[in-house]
Amino acid sequence: MYTVLVSDAINAEGLKPLLDMPNLEIIQKKSDDPSVRLESIDALLVRSATKVTEQLLDQMPNLKIIGRAGVGVDNIDVPAATKKGIVVVNAPDGNTISTAEHTFAMMASLMRRIPQAYVSVKNTEWKRSTFVGTELHGKTLGIVGLGRIGAELAKRAKAFGMTITVFDPFLTKERAAKLGVESASLEQLLQSSDIITVHTPLTPETKGLINSKSLSLTKKGVYFLNCARGGIIDELALADYIGSGHVAGAALDVFELEPPGEHPLLKFDQVIATPHLGASTKEAQLNVATQVAKEVRLFLEDMPVSNSINLPAISKDLYAKLQPFHQLAKQMGAILSQCVKTGIHELSITYSGSATDLETPYLTKALISGFFKNRIDAYVNEVNALLTAKERGITIGEKISVDAFGYSNCITVTAKGEDSAFTVRGTYIDHYGPRIVFLNGFNIDFLPDGNLLYIQHMDRPGVIGRVGKILGDLSVNIATMQVGRKEAGGEAIMVLSFDNPIEEQTLSALSKLEDIVSINSILL
Ligand SMILES: NC(=O)c1ccc[n+]([C@@H]2O[C@H](COP(=O)([O-])OP(=O)(O)OC[C@H]3O[C@@H](n4cnc5c(N)ncnc54)[C@H](O)[C@@H]3O)[C@@H](O)[C@H]2O)c1
Numbered sequence: 001m002y003t004v005l006v007s008d009a010i011n012a013e014g015l016k017p018l019l020d021m022p023n024l025e026i027i028q029k030k031s032d033d034p035s036v037r038l039e040s041i042d043a044l045l046v047r048s049a050t051k052v053t054e055q056l057l058d059q060m061p062n063l064k065i066i067g068r069a070g071v072g073v074d075n076i077d078v079p080a081a082t083k084k085g086i087v088v089v090n091a092p093d094g095n096t097i098s099t100a101e102h103t104f105a106m107m108a109s110l111m112r113r114i115p116q117a118y119v120s121v122k123n124t125e126w127k128r129s130t131f132v133g134t135e136l137h138g139k140t141l142g143i144v145g146l147g148r149i150g151a152e153l154a155k156r157a158k159a160f161g162m163t164i165t166v167f168d169p170f171l172t173k174e175r176a177a178k179l180g181v182e183s184a185s186l187e188q189l190l191q192s193s194d195i196i197t198v199h200t201p202l203t204p205e206t207k208g209l210i211n212s213k214s215l216s217l218t219k220k221g222v223y224f225l226n227c228a229r230g231g232i233i234d235e236l237a238l239a240d241y242i243g244s245g246h247v248a249g250a251a252l253d254v255f256e257l258e259p260p261g262e263h264p265l266l267k268f269d270q271v272i273a274t275p276h277l278g279a280s281t282k283e284a285q286l287n288v289a290t291q292v293a294k295e296v297r298l299f300l301e302d303m304p305v306s307n308s309i310n311l312p313a314i315s316k317d318l319y320a321k322l323q324p325f326h327q328l329a330k331q332m333g334a335i336l337s338q339c340v341k342t343g344i345h346e347l348s349i350t351y352s353g354s355a356t357d358l359e360t361p362y363l364t365k366a367l368i369s370g371f372f373k374n375r376i377d378a379y380v381n382e383v384n385a386l387l388t389a390k391e392r393g394i395t396i397g398e399k400i401s402v403d404a405f406g407y408s409n410c411i412t413v414t415a416k417g418e419d420s421a422f423t424v425r426g427t428y429i430d431h432y433g434p435r436i437v438f439l440n441g442f443n444i445d446f447l448p449d450g451n452l453l454y455i456q457h458m459d460r461p462g463v464i465g466r467v468g469k470i471l472g473d474l475s476v477n478i479a480t481m482q483v484g485r486k487e488a489g490g491e492a493i494m495v496l497s498f499d500n501p502i503e504e505q506t507l508s509a510l511s512k513l514e515d516i517v518s519i520n521s522i523l524l
């Protein structure tokens with residue numbers, strides 16, 4: 001049973017993929033509503049209003065996924081979520097058109113002073129000469145950040161006869177040529193544009209990207225638009241430049257602090273504003289809600305998601321290929337952590353044969369998460385596996401090798417400690433399944449699943465019989481049993497599987513037997 005908290009206004013029809021899911025309860029309440037039991041929530045759906053802080057995440061120990069029904073994730077503490085192994089997904093393109101259209105509407109409104117004229121007419125005035133505007137045609141529009149929204153805006157502005165200058169450090173010449181825009185430095189854009197609009201994410205690098213210094217480079221009479229995120233344009237610097245008459249006006253859909261309340265920029269008649277409405281259309285809200293609900297459902301059904309901020313994107317086809325190896329890698333990590341009780345400083349993983357064709361970094365993360373599963377008191381998955389290893393001082397080595405030890409594929413992992421090393425090797429055999437084929441120096445062949453006992457012993461007559469007798473006396477039924485040795489009379493191992501977990505009393509009785517070197521119970 002999963003519990004999903006929908007903490008912002010998310011389109012109800014778009015939630016259908018989740019509503020249709022069996023064993024799932026949806027709670028539509030604010031995250032700070034006292035009736036919400038935060039500790040029971042498995043998935044959290046938000047827009048930009050809910051601030052998903054580290055403190056909130058601390059109160060949600062069961063949380064596995066955060067779905068952002070929109071683009072910007074600056075209201076989510078992604079590093080804190082990542083550290084806790086919480087997957088963050090968004091709906092990157094569902095609101096692109098709506099936001100590009102809104103930006104365009106804001107630009108046209110700003111240049112033709114439509115909001116001001118509207119208020120005047122509503123006040124029974126008829127001041128035709130007061131509201132003389134400026135044409136868009138023939139003007140240069142400077143776009144900072146030519147991503148999804150920037151590009152859609154560029155297409156529309158070109159249709160209106162504008163020249164488009166773009167600053168985007170990640171813009172290739174080919175894409176600029178395809179979109180018919182001129183690529184420029186930020187300085188060139190500031191100096192040449194009549195209207196400047198920002199469409200970057202809000203990051204430490206873009207915060208205050210347009211500041212007093214950049215404003216000083218602009219043409220007198222320039223206009224500014226911000227329908228991306230408050231803070232990309234330094235609000236107080238912009239207010240200074242509007243106050244001095246250098247900047248002719250601004251259209252703002254977003255503010256550093258929302259709602260902005262009594263804001264210095266809102267005192268100017270030449271500043272128009274909307275309350276973060278870029279994505280507020282029926283179409284966009286249905287799109288983003290559906291996209292994010294589908295992603296969350298896929299995740300809860302243990303399927304790959306495509307729009308994760310902190311997980312690599314894996315297609316359905318690739319996941320189908322990876323899935324058996326993913327499970328094998330996880331089990332191998334769990335076997336290692338239950339056999340190696342001493343501190344380790346390195347996990348060295350080698351992929352051989354056809355396993356080298358797979359997305360090996362993903363498998364490495366799965367193996368590490370399996371390793372930590374029974375070792376530390378924290379939720380570790382593919383999202384935070386590498387970070388957790390780093391925090392615990394464990395170096396991760398990943399290699400590929402042609403030698404697959406006679407198998408068509410295999411994964412070999414060695415845990416290295418101060419003066420010890422323990423190796424596990426596994427393979428996946430079509431129509432047969434995952435097998436562990438090498439354990440701590442011994443060739444063996446067992447299915448990594450369920451309740452296992454790994455016994456290291458001396459290869460002497462009667463040992464296997466004595467183990468069988470003790471188990472029989474204690475009414476413990478052996479499901480399967482495999483043995484392996486290096487040489488006659490030397491050390492040997494047996495791996496037994498059971499229908500139920502092995503009790504402490506059984507382990508204790510077995511460990512007292514003659515010729516037993518060590519016993520490990522493994523739960524997979
Ligand atoms: N007002 C709204 O309701 C609304 C709706 C949707 C999106 N947004 C916001 O609009 C912005 C753009 O969204 P998008 O979907 O187009 O994102 P996107 O990721 O497709 O595009 C962002 C672009 O910014 C560029 N960029 C990154 N750092 C830059 C820098 N330092 N200088 C210049 N360019 C840089 C990237 O290369 C990329 O091309 C985001 O901030 C998003 O949160 C607002």
Ligand SMILES: O=C(O)[C@H](O)COP(=O)(O)O
Nearest residue numbers: 047048049070071072279
């Ligand atoms: O980043 C976004 O998708 C937009 O800013 C929309 O935010 P909203 O979902 O709060 O309207």
